[in-house]
Amino acid sequence: MKVGLVGFAGSGKTTLFNALTGLKADTGFGGKEAANLGMIKVPDARVDFLAEIFKPKKKTLAEIGFVDVAGPDAKKSEKGLDAKLVADMRLSDALVHVVRGFDNPALTRPPDLLRDLEEFEAEMVFSDLVQVESRLDRIRKEGKKGAEKTFFETLAAHMEAGNPLRTLALSEADLASVSGFAFLSQKPCMVLCSVADDAAGRELGDDLKAAAKKRQLTLVHMAGRAEAEISELGPEEQAAFLADLGVTAPARARFIAAAYAQLELISFLTTGEDECRAWTIKRGTVARRAAGKIHSDIERGFIRAEVIPFADFKALGTEAKCREAGKLRLEGKEYVVQDGDIVHFRFNV
Ligand SMILES: Nc1nc2c(ncn2[C@@H]2O[C@H](COP(=O)(O)OP(=O)(O)O)[C@@H](O)[C@H]2O)c(=O)[nH]1
Ligand SMILES: [Mg+2]
Numbered sequence: 001m002k003v004g005l006v007g008f009a010g011s012g013k014t015t016l017f018n019a020l021t022g023l024k025a026d027t028g029f030g031g032k033e034a035a036n037l038g039m040i041k042v043p044d045a046r047v048d049f050l051a052e053i054f055k056p057k058k059k060t061l062a063e064i065g066f067v068d069v070a071g072p073d074a075k076k077s078e079k080g081l082d083a084k085l086v087a088d089m090r091l092s093d094a095l096v097h098v099v100r101g102f103d104n105p106a107l108t109r110p111p112d113l114l115r116d117l118e119e120f121e122a123e124m125v126f127s128d129l130v131q132v133e134s135r136l137d138r139i140r141k142e143g144k145k146g147a148e149k150t151f152f153e154t155l156a157a158h159m160e161a162g163n164p165l166r167t168l169a170l171s172e173a174d175l176a177s178v179s180g181f182a183f184l185s186q187k188p189c190m191v192l193c194s195v196a197d198d199a200a201g202r203e204l205g206d207d208l209k210a211a212a213k214k215r216q217l218t219l220v221h222m223a224g225r226a227e228a229e230i231s232e233l234g235p236e237e238q239a240a241f242l243a244d245l246g247v248t249a250p251a252r253a254r255f256i257a258a259a260y261a262q263l264e265l266i267s268f269l270t271t272g273e274d275e276c277r278a279w280t281i282k283r284g285t286v287a288r289r290a291a292g293k294i295h296s297d298i299e300r301g302f303i304r305a306e307v308i309p310f311a312d313f314k315a316l317g318t319e320a321k322c323r324e325a326g327k328l329r330l331e332g333k334e335y336v337v338q339d340g341d342i343v344h345f346r347f348n349v
Contacts, residue, residue, distance in 0.1 A: 001280050002065045003259070004092030005192075006085075007120055010107045011100040012194035012224040017068040019228040019251045025068065028106070035088060036068035042256055042278065046269060046310050046340060050276040053317070060277040062267050064259065067092060081123045089124075090182040094189065094263045097121070101195035101221070113193050114208050121164060121215060124184040129159040131181055151177075159185070164215050190262040191217050192255070194224035201246020218262040220254060227251035266339035269310060270294070281337060288333035291345045301347035305331045310340035 005013045014027045014036065021038030041061040051059040069088040081089075089095065099116040100107075109115075132155045139149050151174065158168045164185035170178075178186075191212055193204060200223035212219045223245055230241045231250065238250060247254070259265065267278040268290060279293050292299030308319065312327040322328045337343065 001063075001094070001265070002067060002092050003094050003096055003263075004089050005066060005068045005096050005098060006089055006092075007098035008100070008116055010104045011098045011116065012102065012104075013098045014068050015224040015228050016098060016192060016194060016222075016251070017066060019222075019224060019231050020255055021066055022231055036066075038066045038068070039063045040066065040252060040256070042260075042267070042280065043253070044267060044278045046267075046314075047276055047278045049314060050269060050271050050342070054271050054273060054276050056271070056273055056276045058275040058277075060275055062278040062280040064256070064280070081127050086127050086184070089184055092187065094259075095184070095187050096259070097189055097191045097217075099191060099193050101193050101199060102223075102225070103196070111196075113195075114205070114211055117191055117208065117211055121185070121217075122162065125159050125162065125164055128165060128181070128183040128185050129156060131183070132156045132159065167214075167216050188263040189217055190258060191219050193219060193221035195221050197223045197226050197245060199223070200226065218258055220258045222247070222251045222254065224251075266337075268337050268339075268341045268343050270344070271342055283339075285337055286333060287331055287335040287337055287343070287345075290337045290343070291347065294345070297349050298345050298347045301349045302333050303346040303348060304333075305335060305337075306344040306346065307331050307335070307337075308342045309338065310342055313342055 005017055007013055014025050017023070017036055017038060018025055018027070020040055023036070023038045025036040025038075041063055044061055047059060047061055067088065069085060069092075097117070097120060099113050099120070100111050101113045103111055132152055136149070136152050136156060139152065155165065155168070155178075159165065165183050166186050166189070193208075200221070204219055204221055209219060226241070226245055227250065230238050230245075231252070233241065242248070242250060264283040265280050266283050267280050270277050270279065279290070281290050281293060287305040288299055288302045291302050291305070307329045308322045308327055312322055312325070313319075316322050316325060316327065319328065
C-alpha cells in the first residue's frame with residue numbers, strides 16, 4: 001500500500017509527512033527534486049494479543065507506505081501539475097490531498113482551504129481529461145464507433161462538468177478496462193487540511209464539507225507543524241500539548257483511522273511461532289488475492305484458507321477450542337476476507 005501526499009507547493013505536505021512518519025525530511029523550498037519515502041506502522045491491539053499467546057520470534061504490524069511527492073518550485077507557480085508530479089501521483093495506490101489553512105509567508109496567496117481543494121482537484125480532473133481526450137481523438141481518427149467511443153465520451157462529459165471519475169458509477173468490467181490509465185481522480189483519496197494551531201480543535205466550515213462531499217472525499221484536519229513538533233516528544237508531554245491544541249489523539253492515530261475508513265482498508269492476521277502479523281488489504285479482497293500479499297507462491301498454489309475470526313479466538317483462547325466450537329472455517333479462493341480474520345493458508349508449490 002503506497003499513499004501519495006499531494007497538493008500545492010507550500011501546503012504543508014512535508015511537515016505532515018514528518019508528523020505522520022516521525023521522520024525529519026526538509027521542509028520549505030529547497031529546490032529538492034526527490035520524493036521522501038516513509039512508513040507508518042498501524043497500531044493493532046489484536047496483533048499484541050496474538051503475540052501474548054503465541055510468543056512468536058517476531059511481531060509485525062501492518063504498514064502504510066508514504067510518498068511525499070516532490071512538488072514543483074513555488075517560485076515557478078503556486079500550482080501546477082508537471083509531468084513528473086503526475087507520473088509520481090499515478091504510481092500511488094491512494095492519495096492524500098493536503099490543503100493549506102495556515103499563513104505561509106513564502107506564498108503570495110492567503111490561506112484558503114476551499115480554494116485549494118477545488119483548484120487542485122480540478123487540476124487532477126483536468127489531467128485525466130487530457131488522457132481521455134487523447135484516446136477519443138485516436139478512436140475518432142480510426143473512424144471507430146460503438147461501445148468504446150460511447151464509454152470514453154461518458155467519461156469526458158463527466159469530467160468536463162468538473163466531476164472526478166470516482167463519483168461516476170462504473171461496472172467492475174469498465175473499471176478494469178481503464179485501470180491502465182491510473183486516473184488520478186479515480187484513486188481513493190482523502191483531504192487533509194493543514195490548519196493553524198488555533199483551528200486544530202475547531203470544526204471545518206460547511207462550504208468545505210459540502211465541496212468534499214460532492215467529490216466523495218473525507219476531510220481530516222490537523223495543525224501540521226504543531227503535530228510534527230509534538231510527535232518528537234515523549235508520550236506524557238504529547239498528551240499535554242495535544243490537549244492544548246484541543247485534540248484527543250495524535251495526528252498519526254487520527255490519520256490512520258480516517259485512512260482505513262476512506263481508503264476502505266482492513267487487516268487480516270496470521271499467527272505462528274515465527275511471527276504474528278497484520279496484513280492490510282482492500283475491503284472486498286478474496287482469499288486467493290490476500291494470500292498473494294504474503295507470497296506469490298501461496299497465491300499460485302492456493303488450496304484453501306483456514307479462517308478463525310479474531311473475536312472468536314479471543315473468546316476461546318486456543319485454536320483447538322475454536323475448532324471444537326466450529327469457529328474454524330475452511331474457505332475457498334473466492335472467500336471475501338473480513339477484517340480481523342486469522343487466516344492460515346494451505347497451498348502447494
Ligand atoms: N504556521 C504553520 N506553518 C506551517 C505549517 N505546516 C507547514 N508550515 C510551514 O510552511 C512551509 C512549507 O511547508 P512544507 O511542509 O515544506 O510544504 P510542502 O511544500 O507542501 O512540502 C514551511 O516553512 C513550514 O514550516 C503549519 O501547520 N502551520
Ligand atoms: Mg515538501
